[in-house]
Every structure is written in C-alpha cells, then in structure tokens.
Amino acid sequence: MDTGFIGKKSSAAGGWGALKSCGKRLLESGTPLSGARTMLKANQPDGFDCPGCAWGDPEHGSSFEFCENGVKAVAWESTEKRATPDFFATSTVSALRQLTDYELEANGRLTHPMRYDPASDRYLPVAWEEAFAEIGSILKRLDSPDRAEFYTSGRASNEAAYLYQLFVRIYGTNNFPDCSNMCHEASGVALRQAIGVGKGTVLLEDFEKADAIFVIGQNPGTNHPRMLGDLRRAARRGARVVVFNPIRERGLERFSDPQDKIEMLRGGSTDIASHYLQPQLGGDMAAVRGMAKVVFAAEDTAVAAGLPPVLDHDFLAEHCIGLADYRSAVEATGWAEIEDQSGLTRQEIEQAADVYMNAERVICTWAMGVTQHIHSVATIREITNFMLLRGNIGKPGAGLCPVRGHSNVQGDRTVGINEKPPAAFLDALEKRFGFAVPRADGHNVLAAIGAMLDGSAQAFIGLGGNFARATPDSALVERALRQLKLTVHIATKPNHSHLMPGEVSFILPCLGRTEMDINSAGNSQLISVEDSMSMVHGSAGINRPASPHLLSEVGIIAGIAEATVGSGVVDWRELAEDYDRIRDLIEATIPGFEAYNARLRKPRGFHLRNAAAHREWNTPAGKASFASGPLPQETVHQRARKGQGRFALQTFRSHDQYNTTVYGLDDRYRGVYGERQVIFIHPDDLKALNASAGERVDVVGDHDDGIERVARDFRFVPYDIPRGSIAGYYPELNVLVPLGSAGEESDTPTSKSIMVSFRKREAA
Ligand SMILES: Nc1nc2c(c(=O)[nH]1)N[C@H]1C(S)=C(S)[C@@H](COP(=O)(O)OP(=O)(O)OC[C@H]3O[C@@H](n4cnc5c(=O)[nH]c(N)nc54)[C@H](O)[C@@H]3O)O[C@H]1N2
Ligand SMILES: Nc1nc2c(c(=O)[nH]1)N[C@H]1C(S)=C(S)[C@@H](COP(=O)(O)OP(=O)(O)OC[C@H]3O[C@@H](n4cnc5c(=O)[nH]c(N)nc54)[C@H](O)[C@@H]3O)O[C@H]1N2
Ligand SMILES: [Mo]
Numbered sequence: 001m002d003t004g005f006i007g008k009k010s011s012a013a014g015g016w017g018a019l020k021s022c023g024k025r026l027l028e029s030g031t032p033l034s035g036a037r038t039m040l041k042a043n044q045p046d047g048f049d050c051p052g053c054a055w056g057d058p059e060h061g062s063s064f065e066f067c068e069n070g071v072k073a074v075a076w077e078s079t080e081k082r083a084t085p086d087f088f089a090t091s092t093v094s095a096l097r098q099l100t101d102y103e104l105e106a107n108g109r110l111t112h113p114m115r116y117d118p119a120s121d122r123y124l125p126v127a128w129e130e131a132f133a134e135i136g137s138i139l140k141r142l143d144s145p146d147r148a149e150f151y152t153s154g155r156a157s158n159e160a161a162y163l164y165q166l167f168v169r170i171y172g173t174n175n176f177p178d179c180s181n182m183c184h185e186a187s188g189v190a191l192r193q194a195i196g197v198g199k200g201t202v203l204l205e206d207f208e209k210a211d212a213i214f215v216i217g218q219n220p221g222t223n224h225p226r227m228l229g230d231l232r233r234a235a236r237r238g239a240r241v242v243v244f245n246p247i248r249e250r251g252l253e254r255f256s257d258p259q260d261k262i263e264m265l266r267g268g269s270t271d272i273a274s275h276y277l278q279p280q281l282g283g284d285m286a287a288v289r290g291m292a293k294v295v296f297a298a299e300d301t302a303v304a305a306g307l308p309p310v311l312d313h314d315f316l317a318e319h320c321i322g323l324a325d326y327r328s329a330v331e332a333t334g335w336a337e338i339e340d341q342s343g344l345t346r347q348e349i350e351q352a353a354d355v356y357m358n359a360e361r362v363i364c365t366w367a368m369g370v371t372q373h374i375h376s377v378a379t380i381r382e383i384t385n386f387m388l389l390r391g392n393i394g395k396p397g398a399g400l401c402p403v404r405g406h407s408n409v410q411g412d413r414t415v416g417i418n419e420k421p422p423a424a425f426l427d428a429l430e431k432r433f434g435f436a437v438p439r440a441d442g443h444n445v446l447a448a449i450g451a452m453l454d455g456s457a458q459a460f461i462g463l464g465g466n467f468a469r470a471t472p473d474s475a476l477v478e479r480a481l482r483q484l485k486l487t488v489h490i491a492t493k494p495n496h497s498h499l500m501p502g503e504v505s506f507i508l509p510c511l512g513r514t515e516m517d518i519n520s521a522g523n524s525q526l527i528s529v530e531d532s533m534s535m536v537h538g539s540a541g542i543n544r545p546a547s548p549h550l551l552s553e554v555g556i557i558a559g560i561a562e563a564t565v566g567s568g569v570v571d572w573r574e575l576a577e578d579y580d581r582i583r584d585l586i587e588a589t590i591p592g593f594e595a596y597n598a599r600l601r602k603p604r605g606f607h608l609r610n611a612a613a614h615r616e617w618n619t620p621a622g623k624a625s626f627a628s629g630p631l632p633q634e635t636v637h638q639r640a641r642k643g644q645g646r647f648a649l650q651t652f653r654s655h656d657q658y659n660t661t662v663y664g665l666d667d668r669y670r671g672v673y674g675e676r677q678v679i680f681i682h683p684d685d686l687k688a689l690n691a692s693a694g695e696r697v698d699v700v701g702d703h704d705d706g707i708e709r710v711a712r713d714f715r716f717v718p719y720d721i722p723r724g725s726i727a728g729y730y731p732e733l734n735v736l737v738p739l740g741s742a743g744e745e746s747d748t749p750t751s752k753s754i755m756v757s758f759r760k761r762e763a764a
Contacts, residue, residue: 012269013221013228013251013669014068014258049529049539051077051155051513052658054404055224056204056533057604067225069655072663076493077512078543081108083494085125088114092121097499101469101731102662105493110509111547116501123498123507128551128559131506136563138486138504139459145172145438147458148486149448152178152417153465154406155513157527157539159582160553161408163575164463165416166585167561169426170435170569174442175457176419179465180409181445186371186746187402188413190380194625195393195400196618199410201610202363202399203533204230209397211359212240214352215273216284216383217369217752221251221669222655224403227365228255232270240355243273245369246281246343246650247680247727248720250669275352280343281648281725282635282753284370285379287342287349288386289631292330294353295389310357312391319391319615322626326385329628341631341638343722361397362387367405368652372752374632377745381627388624394615404532405659407513411530414608415586419444428589435569445471446747449739452480459486460502461560463553466660468497472737472749473709490556492546495660510553515541517552525552525579528600530608536593537605554579636753641724643757645689646702647681650752651730651737660731667729672717680719680727689758693718698762699728702755703738711735713761726756 052073087107093116096104115126115134142148150168152161165176180188188198195201207213207230220227232255235241243252253276256269263269279287299310316323335346342349356362364387370379384393384400392398404410416425419442426437443451449471451457460467460481471477481487484502491498492512498505511517517525517540526538551559558572567573575581580597587593592608599606611617617624637648653659654667654676666673670680679699686692695716701709711733721727730751741750 012254012256014225014256014269047539048513048541049407049537050074051407053224053226054407054410054532055226056531056535057537058204069222069225069658072656073658074514076658076661076663077109077514079108081106082111082546083107083109084111085114088123093123093499093501094121096494097496100662101496101660102665105495105661107494109493109512109546110491110507112549113509114507116505126506131508132559132563134504135486135488135506135560139171139564142458142485146175146442147456148173149175149177149443149452149457149460151448151460151462151465151467152176152412153463154179154183154404154409154412155464156412156553157408157529158411158415158536158586159527159579160463160557161412161417162415162586163554163557163561163572163582166429166433166570167557167565167572169429169437170433170561170565172438174419174421174438174440175448176417177443177445177448178412178417178419179406179470180413180417181747182470182749182751183368183405183409184371184402185444185748186376186743187366187380189746190377190384191400191402193619194381194384194627195612197610197612199534199610200399200401200532201393201613202401203607206363206397206399207231207234210234210239210361210363211397212242212355212362214242214244214356214362214364215252216244216364216366217371218365218367218403219245219249219251219652220403221249221255223367223405223653225251227403228272229257231255231272232257235270235272235274240274240359241272242275242277242352242355244277244279244284244287246278246722246725248276248278252276275355277344277348277352278720278722280341280635280637280722281650282373282375282632282637283342283344285375285382286338286631287344288379288382289330289333290335290338290342290344290346290349291353291356292382292386292389293333293335293338294350295357295386296327296330298353298357311389315391316388319617319624320388320626321621321623322628325628326626329630333631337631341635343637356386356390361395362390362392363397363399363401364392365401365403367403369650369752371402371746372743372748372750374636374741374743374750374753376743376748378627378629378632381629385626388626393624394613399613401532407531408529410532410534411528411536414530415590419447425590432585432589433569444747446739446742446749449477449480452484455483458484460484461488461490462497463490463557466495466497468500469495469660469731469734472734472741472751473707473739474731474734476739488560490553493661508556509547509550510556511541511545511550513539513541515543515545515550517541519577521577526600527579528583528605534608534610535605536600536608538600552576554582636750636755637724640755645757647685647724647726647756649699649733649736649754649756650725650727651733651754652727652752654729657729670719675715676729676732677714678717678728679714680717680721682721682723683718685723685726686716686718691716691758696761697758698760699733699736699756700759701736701738702757703741705738705740707738709736709738
C-alpha cells in the first residue's frame with residue numbers, strides 16, 4: 001500500500017542508514033576515539049553489558065556485534081555534557097519543567113548530589129552524608145514502613161537490586177513498584193500459571209535451529225536490533241518468520257546487516273517476514289485461537305485419512321492437562337467472532353497455521369504489543385496453549401520467548417524486586433539474616449500511585465527510571481509525587497520526575513554501566529545482569545566516571561540503608577566495598593546461583609536453569625496447563641468501532657528513544673523526521689474524518705471516569721495500519737493512558753489499548 005508518506009522512508013532496516021546514524025552519535029558523544037573504544041567493549045566477555053535491551057549475547061562474541069540503538073544507549077551515557085550545580089543554579093525547577101524530555105536530558109550527566117530548596121525553587125548541592133542522614137531520619141519517622149514506595153527501573157544490576165530489596169525488607173515493607181509492572185508483568189503471571197516459571201524457555205542457540213519463528217507484538221528493528229541478526233540468519237537458512245503486528249514495521253520486513261560486507265556493498269537486504277499479518281489492536285488472542293482451530297481441524301482430517309497426527313500426542317499425554325477443555329473452548333469460538341476481533345481473515349490465519357504445522361520446531365517471541373492490553377494474561381495463555389499442541393516447549397529450536405525490555409529487568413525480579421515475593425524466598429532471607437521479614441504483599445506501580453494520591457504513601461525512592469513520565473495519567477502522578485514528604489531519585493541524568501519534588505527532595509547521581517566502579521582499595525568492581533534467555537553475566541565499565549562526586553548504585557543504597565536501619569543485620573559498607581560479598585548472599589538465598597562468583601567470571605557467564613525448558617512443570621498440577629477461557633467479550637478496538645470518530649490508540653517507541661529518554665526527533669524506519677507529536681492513521685480513516693495528512697488536532701481520551709484527558713497539537717501521518725487502530729509515541733501520549741484501566745491479573749497499564757477521539761486544535 002502507498003502510505004502517502006511525508007518524508008523519505010529508508011528501504012530496509014539496518015544498512016547504511018544505521019551506520020550513518022551511529023557515526024553521528026559517536027561524534028556527538030565526545031571524541032570519536034573514546035566513543036569507539038567504548039563501543040568495542042559492549043557485550044564483550046571482559047567489557048560491560050550494553051545498557052540498551054535485554055537480548056542475549058552470542059556465544060562466539062569475539063567481535064563487537066553491531067547495534068545502532070546500542071550505540072545510542074552507550075553514547076547517551078558516555079556523553080561529555082554535564083548537568084552541574086551551575087546548571088541547576090541558573091534555572092528554577094518551575095522553569096525546567098517547561099523543557100521537553102529531550103531538552104532536559106540533553107544537559108548531560110548529573111555530577112553532584114543535589115537537594116531541593118523550596119525557598120529558591122532550585123536544586124542546590126548537598127554532601128552525601130548529609131543527604132543519607134536526612135533520608136534516613138525521614139524514613140524512620142514515617143508511622144509505618146508501608147508508607148514508603150521503593151521503585152526500581154530495570155537497569156539496576158543484580159547486586160544493587162539485591163542490596164536494595166534487603167534494605168527495604170529490613171526496613172519493613174514489600175512496596176516494590178517496578179518498571180516490570182508496566183512491561184512484561186503479564187508474561188510472568190501467565191507463564192507461571194501455565195508452565196510454572198515466569199520466564200522464557202529458549203536460549204539464543206535455539207534461533208539457529210527453529211523451523212519457524214512467530215514474532216507477535218514486537219518491533220525488534222528498533223527495540224532489540226541484535227535480534228534482527230538472529231532473525232536474518234534464520235530467514236536465510238529457510239526458517240519461516242511469521243509476524244503479527246498491526247503496523248508494518250520496516251525491520252520485520254527487510255534487514256540489511258551492516259556486518260555483512262557483501263550485502264552492504266550491493267545495497268542488498270534480506271526479507272525477514274515470510275508472512276506479515278496485521279491484526280487489530282488487542283486482536284492476538286483471537287488470531288491465535290483461530291490458528292488453534294485450524295490445527296484441531298487438520299488433526300481430525302489427518303486421523304480420518306489415516307495420516308500421521310498433527311498434534312504431539314505423546315507430549316500432550318505425558319506433560320499436559322486441560323486439553324479437552326481447551327479444545328471445547330476453541331470449538332465454541334466461531335470464525336465470525338475470530339475474524340471480527342482479530343481483524344484478520346480466516347485465510348490469513350490458515351496460512352499462518354500452516355507454517356506452524358509444517359514446522360517441527362517453533363519459537364514464539366512477543367513483547368509490549370501483547371503485554372500492554374486488558375486481556376494480556378489470557379492472550380499469553382493462549383499463545384502457550386497453541387505452542388503446547390505440537391510440543392513446542394522444552395525441545396531444541398522451540399519454545400516461548402518473551403523478549404524483555406530493560407537490560408536487567410529480568411535479573412532484578414530474580415534477585416527479589418517483587419511486590420508479591422514467593423514465600424520460599426522470604427523464608428530464605430529470614431533464615432540467612434534472622435530479621436522478621438514483612439510477609440504482606442506490597443504495592444505495584446498502580447497501587448503505589450493510588451497510595452500516593454490518597455495520602456497513605458508519603459515517601460518515594462526511585463532506583464533509576466522516570467516514574468512521572470513512564471506511568472499513566474501524567475498529570476495525576478506529578479501531583480502525587482509533589483504531595484509527598486520525601487522524594488529521592490538515584491539517577492544518571494536529570495529527568496521530569498526530578499522536577500516533581502516533595503517537601504524534601506534529593507537527586508543522587510550514580511555511575512553508569514559504562515564507567516569504572518573502583519572501591520577504596522583501588523580495585524575495579526564487577527556487577528552482573530541476566531538477559532532474556534536467563535544468561536547471567538558480568539559487566540565492568542571502562543570509562544572514567546562522569547564526575548568524581550558520583551557513587552555507585554550499590555554505594556548509594558548502602559548509605560541510605562545504614563542511615564535508616566543501621567548495621568545490625570548486615571554491614572552495608574563492607575558489602576559495598578566488595579560486590580563478591582553481595583553475590584555470596586544472593587547465592588545463599590536464591591536457588592540457581594551456586595558458585596556465583598566463580599561462574600560469573602567465565603567468559604559468557606552462566607545460565608539459570610529453567611525447569612520448564614526441561615519439561616519439569618512447577619505448577620500446582622505438576623503439568624503444563626492449558627487455559628480454556630473465552631475470548632474477551634469486546635476489545636477496545638471493537639468498542640471504538642461502535643461510536644462515531646472513536647479509535648483504539650497504542651503508544652509505542654520511535655527509533656530514536658529509550659523509553660522516556662528521547663535521543664532525537666527522527667523515526668527513520670517510519671519516515672517521520674524532526675517531530676514526535678504525530679498520530680499514525682489509515683488514509684481512509686483520515687478521509688472519513690474529513691481531515692488531511694499533516695493536519696494538526698488535539699487527541700481526547702474517552703475513558704468513562706469523568707476525567708478530561710487531552711494531548712494537544714498532534715499531526716496526522718497516513719500509515720499502513722488497520723482502520724480504527726491508530727498509534728503514537730510514548731511518553732508524550734501518557735496523559736491519555738487512564739490510571740483506572742489495567743490488565744486483568746497483571747495490573748499493567750493498558751498503554752496499547754486506549755480509546756480516543758479527535759477534536760479541533762485548541763490553543764494551550
Ligand atoms: N532502542 C530502544 N530499545 C528498547 C527500548 C527503547 O525504548 N528503545 N525499550 C526497552 C523496553 S523497556 C522494552 S519493554 C522493549 C519494548 O519493545 P517493543 O515491545 O518492541 O516496544 P514498542 O515500541 O512498545 O512496540 C510494540 C510493537 O507492538 C506492536 N503492537 C501494538 N499493539 C499490538 C497488538 O495489539 N497486537 C500486535 N500483534 N502488535 C501490537 C506495535 O505496532 C509495535 O510494533 O524494548 C526495550 N528496548
Ligand atoms: N504509554 C506507555 N507507557 C509506558 C510504556 C509504553 O509502551 N507506553 N512502556 C512501559 C515500559 S515497557 C517500561 S519498562 C517503563 C519504563 O519506565 P522507567 O524504567 O521508569 O523509565 P526509563 O525511561 O527507562 O528511565 C530513564 C531514566 O533512568 C535513569 N537512568 C538511566 N541509566 C541509569 C542507571 O544506570 N542507573 C540509574 N540509577 N538510573 C539510570 C535516567 O535518569 C533516565 O532519565 O515505561 C512504561 N510506560
Ligand atoms: Mo519495558
């Protein structure tokens with residue numbers, strides 16, 4: 001389809017465009033030489049873990065695996081620009097609030113601990129010990145530890161995260177809202193129910209063996225660029241790649257690998273998707289059920305004709321429960337319902353199902369296009385059902401692969417950042433440390449916001465991240481933060497959350513992943529992270545710290561902990577002096593970390609065993625479990641279609657951002673340049689609205705709770721997207737995501753199914 005683009009779209013993902021963009025980024029980050037040296041150490045056995053995405057590293061990673069967005073993540077951190085006390089002295093916080101995310105972070109790395117001064121409305125430098133003492137004294141004075149919220153963003157290392165949870169649990173609460181609550185929570189919940197472990201079951205090597213790879217609701221070209229290399233290799237050896245995505249994402253269509261000299265010289269590229277299906281937003285459960293329907297029908301035909309069965313009967317009999325109920329549920333779901341909800345034709349679904357049935361080994365990957373809907377848990381259960389039918393879990397070249405976001409979001413959960421911690425873990429903490437561990441469930445992100453708004457929470461500590469911008473209903477969350485007694489942000493660069501100070505507020509600057517972390521004895525410290533394939537590996541920075549006043553995240557947590565709970569249970573300073581000691585504690589309290597320090601120092605680290613990958617099912621029934629619920633009664637898209645001029649909106653990432661961090665204003669693969677306030681919409685929907693490409697409008701939320709939500713001044717971009725579904729960028733559109741709309745069982749904000757309409761642009 002001709003999308004009538006404004007601007008020029010690059011023809012394949014990767015390629016020269018990616019190389020050009022990298023060169024520019026390295027030049028901007030400072031001297032190209034030091035930038036290049038930094039890049040060469042990314043994801044190497046003796047280097048640091050790329051602070052970009054959570055995709056796995058290849059076994060033979062002897063040369064730097066090229067990744068355009070990895071370069072941006074590294075360059076962002078190793079910039080020469082500094083947000084010094086002078087920067088904070090020149091502007092009031094109210095004035096800084098007028099800057100965009102892009103303008104604010106462009107000021108560079110934080111250099112000094114800062115304390116908010118309400119009288120001058122400015123942040124002023126403060127001594128570390130003074131900051132720790134004041135934070136400790138306020139936390140100690142709260143009338144209950146449950147009045148404090150301890151947020152984590154998924155970049156924190158295993159060591160920092162473990163120390164943080166230990167401190168917070170000694171302090172006395174399980175209030176651990178974390179970015180995962182907004183991200184892959186639904187994957188964890190669904191997979192724990194179905195297969196007994198909330199993580200993916202594949203290794204990177206499985207991508208070399210799969211006959212078919214289903215990629216559902218994910219845009220790897222932008223968000224997991226190194227995955228494209230694996231998909232490309234798979235496509236080249238003849239594996240089928242089936243994509244489900246409402247939008248035609250360039251990286252999933254064609255990829256030109258900058259590492260392939262011949263492809264680069266000839267200007268060639270590799271087709272990635274053999275099948276590209278464009279469902280309606282939230283239509284994936286219906287689409288997958290449709291495929292299951294085709295599989296069951298084919299099974300009946302095969303049996304009747306005396307041909308080999310389609311289902312893996314041995315696997316189903318030995319390993320699964322609930323098949324008969326699932327089959328009934330599938331049969332009770334008619335094609336009309338499936339087509340209407342998925343937005344796909346029966347024929348398209350049949351073709352995808354054929355790929356599945358013709359493949360011995362199938363991998364299914366997914367990300368936010370699946371997890372950020374109301375019925376995400378049910379959808380992931382359905383995906384799992386579908387994969388079980390032919391025994392596609394726990395054999396080489398096959399399995400489930402939720403592709404994680406932040407580079408250590410999976411590890412943070414493994415080491416205890418969990419508002420609903422498993423009892424066995426709490427028991428282990430109690431046994432090892434001998435303090436009374438809090439047992440009540442704590443707050444997730446939405447519960448924390450609720451508690452902040454109703455006044456029951458009074459303090460917020462953020463270990464990284466940008467809480468005010470990443471969460472729904474931005475205006476309400478800003479208000480929630482500003483009415484607290486204490487806000488503390490451990491961060492590398494200034495962001496909008498820092499500009500929502502409570503009564504007492506600190507910004508505590510930390511080392512980044514790329515920087516050397518040296519202890520008082522002059523030794524370099526190693527941290528560790530876990531990727532999407534459960535590989536745990538070490539990471540040691542190589543750059544000089546951005547400022548001599550920075551502390552490591554571990555050092556900052558130790559300082560706050562000592563000032564708050566004292567050193568009766570553990571000696572925080574001693575732990576912060578040598579991270580091997582923290583790893584010993586992890587080993588003593590969490591299964592799978594045997595000989596942690598030794599194994600971490602092996603080149604590729606080690607794999608955390610995944611029972612389901614070995615066909616051991618830690619579910620109540622001891623088997624892999626089919627779910628047999630009905631399709632959602634109505635998706636937001638189906639509801640939107642009933643009204644005039646209403647649309648289902650998804651909020652996603654451009655090619656030039658890392659979550660709330662905006663690197664630049666271009667989205668090369670989608671042909672948008674120099675701006676972010678855009679709405680992607682089908683050309684016929686534009687016509688029906690009597691609107692034209694390029695016209696600017698206000699986007700109005702349509703959630704039945706009486707709250708007015710408006711995102712002002714957005715420009716229409718005609719795009720290849722199903723009618724009735726539209727898309728735009730996060731975090732600018734977070735003002736439209738209602739706090740009151742959450743995923744069933746996951747409690748994840750539904751930032752991919754928001755009901756909206758348009759109105760004439762009003763002056764702000
Ligand atoms: N460079 C870069 N890398 C990143 C990030 C970043 O911001 N920048 N963020 C990191 C993080 S925290 C995460 S969680 C991941 C996010 O990785 P992704 O999940 O790829 O992130 P999104 O940009 O939200 O893209 C969602 C994709 O799902 C599609 N989609 C939306 N709704 C539906 C639906 O209902 N059905 C289907 N089938 N598809 C749908 C969208 O069109 C889009 O292609 O990336 C990580 N890596
Ligand atoms: N509408 C909408 N909302 C969404 C999403 C969406 O798709 N749509 N996606 C959701 C998802 S998947 C996620 S994961 C969340 C992300 O939510 P967060 O993780 O809270 O947000 P980030 O933008 O990743 O955080 C960026 C900030 O982290 C700090 N930072 C960077 N590196 C470091 C470091 O090494 N240490 C420390 N301490 N700080 C550091 C910097 O100060 C930077 O400003 O957003 C969610 N919100
Ligand atoms: Mo994420």
